[in-house]
Amino acid sequence: xxxxxxxxxxxxxQTTVSRALNGYPEVSEATRKRVTAAAxxxxxxxxxxxxxxxxxxxxxxxxxxxxxxxxxxxxxxxADFVAGAAxxxxxxxxxxxxxxASEEEQTNVYRSMLSKGRVDGMIMQAPLTGDPRIALLKDLxxxxxxxxxxxxxxxxxxxxxxxxxxxxHEATGHLLDLGHVRIAxxxxxxxxxxxxxxxDGFLDALSERGLTADPAIMASSTMTEQFGYNxxxxxxxxxxxxTAMLTSSLLVAMGAHRAIQARGLRMGLDVSxxxxxxxxxxxxxxxxxxxxxxxxxxxxxxxxxxxxxxxxKRIDQDKTPPIQTKLKASFVIGPSSGxxxxx
Amino acid sequence: xxxxxxxxxxxxxQTTVSRALNGYPEVSEATRKRVTAAAxxxxxxxxxxxxxxxxxxxxxxxxxxxxxxxxxxxxxxxADFVAGAAxxxxxxxxxxxxxxASEEEQTNVYRSMLSKGRVDGMIMQAPLTGDPRIALLKDLxxxxxxxxxxxxxxxxxxxxxxxxxxxxHEATGHLLDLGHVRIAxxxxxxxxxxxxxxxDGFLDALSERGLTADPAIMASSTMTEQFGYNxxxxxxxxxxxxTAMLTSSLLVAMGAHRAIQARGLRMGLDVSxxxxxxxxxxxxxxxxxxxxxxxxxxxxxxxxxxxxxxxxKRIDQDKTPPIQTKLKASFVIGPSSGxxxxx
DNA sequence: AATCACTGCCAAAGCGCTTTGGACAATCGT
DNA sequence: ACGATTGTCCAAAGCGCTTTGGCAGTGATT
Numbered sequence: 001x002x003x004x005x006x007x008x009x010x011x012x013x014q015t016t017v018s019r020a021l022n023g024y025p026e027v028s029e030a031t032r033k034r035v036t037a038a039a040x041x042x043x044x045x046x047x048x049x050x051x052x053x054x055x056x057x058x059x060x061x062x063x064x065x066x067x068x069x070x071x072x073x074x075x076x077x078x079a080d081f082v083a084g085a086a087x088x089x090x091x092x093x094x095x096x097x098x099x100x101a102s103e104e105e106q107t108n109v110y111r112s113m114l115s116k117g118r119v120d121g122m123i124m125q126a127p128l129t130g131d132p133r134i135a136l137l138k139d140l141x142x143x144x145x146x147x148x149x150x151x152x153x154x155x156x157x158x159x160x161x162x163x164x165x166x167x168x169h170e171a172t173g174h175l176l177d178l179g180h181v182r183i184a185x186x187x188x189x190x191x192x193x194x195x196x197x198x199x200d201g202f203l204d205a206l207s208e209r210g211l212t213a214d215p216a217i218m219a220s221s222t223m224t225e226q227f228g229y230n231x232x233x234x235x236x237x238x239x240x241x242x243t244a245m246l247t248s249s250l251l252v253a254m255g256a257h258r259a260i261q262a263r264g265l266r267m268g269l270d271v272s273x274x275x276x277x278x279x280x281x282x283x284x285x286x287x288x289x290x291x292x293x294x295x296x297x298x299x300x301x302x303x304x305x306x307x308x309x310x311x312x313k314r315i316d317q318d319k320t321p322p323i324q325t326k327l328k329a330s331f332v333i334g335p336s337s338g339x340x341x342x343x
Numbered sequence: 344x345x346x347x348x349x350x351x352x353x354x355x356x357q358t359t360v361s362r363a364l365n366g367y368p369e370v371s372e373a374t375r376k377r378v379t380a381a382a383x384x385x386x387x388x389x390x391x392x393x394x395x396x397x398x399x400x401x402x403x404x405x406x407x408x409x410x411x412x413x414x415x416x417x418x419x420x421x422a423d424f425v426a427g428a429a430x431x432x433x434x435x436x437x438x439x440x441x442x443x444a445s446e447e448e449q450t451n452v453y454r455s456m457l458s459k460g461r462v463d464g465m466i467m468q469a470p471l472t473g474d475p476r477i478a479l480l481k482d483l484x485x486x487x488x489x490x491x492x493x494x495x496x497x498x499x500x501x502x503x504x505x506x507x508x509x510x511x512h513e514a515t516g517h518l519l520d521l522g523h524v525r526i527a528x529x530x531x532x533x534x535x536x537x538x539x540x541x542x543d544g545f546l547d548a549l550s551e552r553g554l555t556a557d558p559a560i561m562a563s564s565t566m567t568e569q570f571g572y573n574x575x576x577x578x579x580x581x582x583x584x585x586t587a588m589l590t591s592s593l594l595v596a597m598g599a600h601r602a603i604q605a606r607g608l609r610m611g612l613d614v615s616x617x618x619x620x621x622x623x624x625x626x627x628x629x630x631x632x633x634x635x636x637x638x639x640x641x642x643x644x645x646x647x648x649x650x651x652x653x654x655x656k657r658i659d660q661d662k663t664p665p666i667q668t669k670l671k672a673s674f675v676i677g678p679s680s681g682x683x684x685x686x
Numbered sequence: 687a688a689t690c691a692c693t694g695c696c697a698a699a700g701c702g703c704t705t706t707g708g709a710c711a712a713t714c715g716t
Numbered sequence: 717a718c719g720a721t722t723g724t725c726c727a728a729a730g731c732g733c734t735t736t737g738g739c740a741g742t743g744a745t746t
Contacts, residue, residue, distance in 0.1 A: 050732035076625040086443035098439040100429035282419040393702035
């Protein structure tokens with residue numbers, strides 16, 4: 001059942017039916033009622049392609065899942081972020097078009113994504129330092145917003161980012177205040193822009209107190225529980241083990257926790273752990289009142305909401321200067337951090 | 344730059360250009376070369392909507408993120424599953440259209456999803472027992488495949504499922520063989536069809552050896568680390584604590600592990616833990632050679648691959664009888680399970 | 687009585703692509 | 717040498733919608 005048929009069955013023109021259905025004023029209330037009733041009865045649904053072709057709006061935004069050809073890690077943050085974005089987009093009737101791109105194919109996928117008409121805008125995730133995709137997206141001339149930022153890139157694009165530097169500066173400060181001097185950093189892959197910023201925050205906090213970082217207790221890798229466990233195990237076996245650890249994700253913190261226990265130590269007493277918490281819905285950091293880990297937190301789901309919101313604004317009015325949003329992580333204190341043990 | 348312009352600039356008809364680009368034989372090799380070169384030079388990309396409208400194929404499949412209005416849990420399995428599906432779909436040039444639906448709006452979202460033309464088929468995830476969506480999808484008459492199954496529903500639909508019953512039967516058998524008698528079950532929400540099947544496998548294995556389950560050591564909830572911890576803590580404090588635990592996800596097992604350690608017990612010696620492992624890429628169960636947890640495993644990413652594959656087949660030929668795939672989980676033994684402690 | 691502004695409707699022109707049904711030459715079989 | 721094929725190309729008809737530009741009819745205004 002298409003518009004033509006529906007119009008015919010009502011003895012009206014397509015124009016009138018279309019207008020009636022889309023709430024235009026040029027149609028009498030009586031006919032509108034008649035039309036909507038008939039539409040409902042026949043289960044009429046406009047063909048989104050045809051509509052999109054006619055209006056020029058795709059009512060969808062694109063998202064590219066970055067992934068190398070090798071079975072690599074899916075960003076655990078992805079699901080919550082997408083949920084947030086989808087949630088906001090749904091309120092405006094937008095869908096998400098997902099595409100997967102191996103590293104080499106990134107460019108092509110981005111191009112084909114906006115192979116005209118498929119989407120009205122794009123959200124780019126997990127930017128690397130000096131990420132070439134930004135230039136590409138600008139080049140393609142389509143609204144986009146980046147979840148994260150790219151250092152060393154001009155500021156002429158939309159982004160939404162948490163203040164990673166500040167968060168890790170604060171977390172490190174907290175540990176320093178507690179008297180810790182040997183603080184380990186278990187960071188994400190430093191190719192990722194956010195990991196870079198976090199390290200800077202960490203290093204700055206140290207040097208502000210006249211301390212220097214020890215590379216032996218700084219690690220950087222994909223943020224898995226395993227990584228946390230392995231590195232913590234290694235570091236705790238050092239002649240001068242750290243008394244505190246700063247980790248980049250709850251999963252890593254859990255791994256560190258496991259290692260601490262495996263070494264017969266107690267978290268929060270012998271070794272403190274502070275982590276960043278992305279607020280993943282399926283991996284809560286204890287309860288709201290009683291967190292397990294002392295943590296900087298910024299729920300990634302709300303990042304999804306915000307990015308979507310920004311993109312929609314951008315789609316509505318392309319010509320305004322780019323919007324940029326910086327979020328401050330909150331800081332909660334749990335039993336995982338305590339005063340540095342006295343020797 | 345559209346087809347018309349491109350054709351004009353080449354002094355050819357749209358027909359010929361279209362045919363040249365799409366590899367039809369009715370065009371000479373010389374013109375084809377000329378056309379492809381020009382297309383490349385002008386950066387021509389066909390409008391996917393127009394093409395879709397003309398061909399009738401959307402080159403996309405739909406996926407609905409189920410989610411209640413309340414900030415509920417995003418399925419942790421989602422990301423990997425989607426990655427798998429996207430991976431397979433990408434090889435055939437298909438995209439994924441993602442939509443989010445609150446429980447009440449499910450029906451509408453499904454309807455509007457295939458609001459004609461948006462997608463060629465759908466993948467449905469996380470079916471509940473007696474899930475009404477299956478009837479809905481059948482009713483809408485669009486190819487679909489279900490990741491999981493629905494009990495008490497006729498078999499006339501495509502599904503791909505792991506043999507949950509068998510997996511938990513085997514896992515329980517393993518623990519029974521080790522001499523365990525009081526085995527706890529930390530299951531997923533029993534509204535989920537798979538949780539139901541797992542419980543059945545567990546119960547059957549027990550009763551086959553003449554044992555009955557104790558409701559005091561059976562729990563069922565959303566599969567978080569917290570849930571694992573809380574329930575394990577509670578159970579280990581019982582007058583007759585379990586000597587083994589069977590959990591429904593790695594996250595839950597990790598929670599149980601934490602509880603075991605918190606109680607001053609040793610996993611694999613005092614309390615055994617066996618879990619199901621969805622093979623999430625960011626949450627590996629140790630390494631392949633050295634798993635941490637004894638586990639039934641079935642990587643959900645490959646589920647995504649398979650579902651996509653099946654759906655594509657289904658889209659290609661709608662009229663064949665529904666395909667159904669049952670996967671057997673593999674079973675790996677790690678240090679988390681050992682002989683039941685002698686009293 | 688003629689003009690004007692609505693109101694409520696319609697015919698038809700796109701949107702950009704694919705595909706059907708030829709047209710026109712060049713080549714072939716006999 | 718003549719019809720039958722084959723190789724290249726094209727004009728035009730959709731796909732199903734929105735939207736422009738009009739056209740009657742109705743009251744209200746000059």
